[in-house]
Amino acid sequence: xxxxxxxxxxxxxxxxxxxxxxxxxxxxxxxxxxxxxxxxxxxxxxxxxxxxxxxxxxxxxxxxxxxxxxxxxxxxxxxxxxxxxxxxxxxxxxxxxxxxxxxxxxxxxxxxxxxxxxxxxxxxxxxxxxxxxxxxxxxxxxxxxxxxxxxxxxxxxxxxxxxxxxxxxxxxxxxxxxxxxxxxxxxxxxxxxxxxxxxxxxxxxxxxxxxxxxxxxxxxxxxxxxxxxxxxxxxxxxxxxxxxxxxxxxxxxxxxxxxxxxxxxxxxxxxxxxxxxxxxxxxxxxxxxxxxxxxxxxxxxxxxxxxxxxxxxxxxxxxxxxxxxxxxxxxxxxxxxxxxxxxxxxxxxxxxxxxxxxxxxxxxxxxxxxxxxxxxxxxxxxxxxxxxxxxxxxxxxxxxxxxxxxxxxxxxxxxxxxxxxxxxxxxxxxxxxxxxxxxxxxxxxxxxxxxxxxxxxxxxxxxxxxxx
Numbered sequence: 001x002x003x004x005x006x007x008x009x010x011x012x013x014x015x016x017x018x019x020x021x022x023x024x025x026x027x028x029x030x031x032x033x034x035x036x037x038x039x040x041x042x043x044x045x046x047x048x049x050x051x052x053x054x055x056x057x058x059x060x061x062x063x064x065x066x067x068x069x070x071x072x073x074x075x076x077x078x079x080x081x082x083x084x085x086x087x088x089x090x091x092x093x094x095x096x097x098x099x100x101x102x103x104x105x106x107x108x109x110x111x112x113x114x115x116x117x118x119x120x121x122x123x124x125x126x127x128x129x130x131x132x133x134x135x136x137x138x139x140x141x142x143x144x145x146x147x148x149x150x151x152x153x154x155x156x157x158x159x160x161x162x163x164x165x166x167x168x169x170x171x172x173x174x175x176x177x178x179x180x181x182x183x184x185x186x187x188x189x190x191x192x193x194x195x196x197x198x199x200x201x202x203x204x205x206x207x208x209x210x211x212x213x214x215x216x217x218x219x220x221x222x223x224x225x226x227x228x229x230x231x232x233x234x235x236x237x238x239x240x241x242x243x244x245x246x247x248x249x250x251x252x253x254x255x256x257x258x259x260x261x262x263x264x265x266x267x268x269x270x271x272x273x274x275x276x277x278x279x280x281x282x283x284x285x286x287x288x289x290x291x292x293x294x295x296x297x298x299x300x301x302x303x304x305x306x307x308x309x310x311x312x313x314x315x316x317x318x319x320x321x322x323x324x325x326x327x328x329x330x331x332x333x334x335x336x337x338x339x340x341x342x343x344x345x346x347x348x349x350x351x352x353x354x355x356x357x358x359x360x361x362x363x364x365x366x367x368x369x370x371x372x373x374x375x376x377x378x379x380x381x382x383x384x385x386x387x388x389x390x391x392x393x394x395x396x397x398x399x400x401x402x403x404x405x406x407x408x409x410x411x412x413x414x415x416x417x418x419x420x421x422x423x424x425x426x427x428x429x430x431x432x433x434x435x436x437x438x439x440x441x442x443x444x445x446x447x448x449x450x451x452x453x454x455x456x457x458x459x460x461x462x463x464x465x466x467x468x
Contacts, residue, residue, distance in 0.1 A: 037094040037122030039129070050076070050085075050425040053219070057083050057432050061146040064131065064192065065431045067210065067424040068123065068152035068160060070233060071096050071258055071267070072392070074424050075130045077138065080147060083432055089134045092267075094122040095159065100255050102155040102206075102235065106169040109159075120162040124189040131191055145192035148185055149437075151200040151427040153208030153235070154178070161188065161199065168205045175205040180441050200427065201441050204449035206250035211237045212444045213426025215246065216436055218388045218419055221443050225385035228370065231422070232257055232393050232407075236366040239447075240373040240384075246447040247377050251369035251458075256355075256362040257298035257393050263337065264349045266295035268392060273300035275398070276307055276345060281329075283307075285346055293346050299396040304345050305359050306401035308333075309468055313343060316468045318360045320353050360466050363407040368452075368461035370409070375457050376450045387412045390422035406465055
């Protein structure tokens with residue numbers, strides 16, 4: 001996109017790098033001063049699957065559950081009287097064209113005079129379009145929607161409610177609101193004007209309502225056994241607990257597992273490599289939608305790194321081997337890209353040495369965050385009964401690849417349970433029965449946030465877990 005100012009034409013980033021290689025020679029995402037959100041209606045491979053427990057329904061009429069993720073947005077319509085799903089729709093969060101993570105959006109609100117208004121307008125416009133599209137598809141009068149439950153991380157809920165998140169960008173990183181309250185949909189600017197909207201409660205500034213919703217969906221709050229919940233995206237949220245206590249934290253995993261900051265990385269759209277395996281001496285590669293290869297997304301990235309570790313082309317420090325060190329039949333996988341060592345995954349698709357370092361930093365942050373929670377709770381990794389994996393990346397990853405690279409501990413083998421879009425599931429449960437709203441408020445109220453910023457144990461484990 002080009003923007004005109006004072007006769008000068010400027011190239012403006014529109015988030016194209018989420019779908020493949022950035023079209024600019026130098027990334028200008030964080031350098032632009034007048035960015036505006038762009039609605040991107042693309043075929044993302046968004047995790048929308050929900051698995052509801054047997055439950056009672058205590059409302060009537062049509063309801064909507066909304067999961068506002070940093071990267072994606074999902075809307076579900078339900079008949080509240082019988083729990084029947086009417087339909088769902090998903091899309092890239094338009095705010096991602098301004099900043100790929102919560103920090104960049106907080107900075108945008110802080111630095112730009114009308115930053116909050118623009119980000120609020122972006123998400124409200126998008127939700128209204130999603131609501132209308134889904135209503136039209138199912139022949140529903142949008143004004144017939146009576147109940148709305150909206151979940152998301154703390155920053156996303158601030159931007160939705162048009163509350164400045166600026167305090168979360170500076171120490172002591174405090175949220176202006178932890179939500180868990182009702183709004184009139186009309187006051188928020190939503191086009192289902194007759195509905196009341198409940199925004200799910202957050203545990204802290206960086207452990208949001210989406211994690212509270214996922215905790216409810218996982219059932220860990222009612223479990224007599226110790227469970228871990230992992231939602232791995234740009235931020236790696238981790239919760240540890242049982243029916244007695246919940247500890248939670250957020251660690252800056254970075255956007256590597258969502259395809260950003262990876263040379264050939266891209267979001268989960270058709271054409272993204274999502275699986276890399278060895279088969280009879282060759283690489284067996286699949287893409288989303290069986291489309292022509294355009295790049296590699298998080299699950300494919302994890303597979304590729306795990307495979308290259310297994311065949312010995314990446315050593316335990318993360319270094320790509322020189323051709324002189326590699327076995328003769330593996331040298332064809334070694335190449336150069338951008339003046340650095342690289343691994344050839346497919347024609348035109350490579351992983352550079354910098355890409356491997358990005359993976360190391362991301363997986364070390366998540367692994368160290370989990371270990372820091374266990375240390376704080378005075379528990380051992382062997383005490384954990386179940387590892388719940390939430391969200392798109394968590395559900396599409398190969399557990400063996402995750403264990404091989406060290407994203408998940410080896411003790412997790414046989415204990416891993418993918419639970420789909422847990423944040424969305426929790427929001428639907430709250431939509432259909434107010435008892436889950438009360439459970440969510442209790443979980444958030446007694447959830448203890450474990451700060452990692454000045455946590456020496458976390459830093460020590462982060463360094464140790466940089467190794468493969």
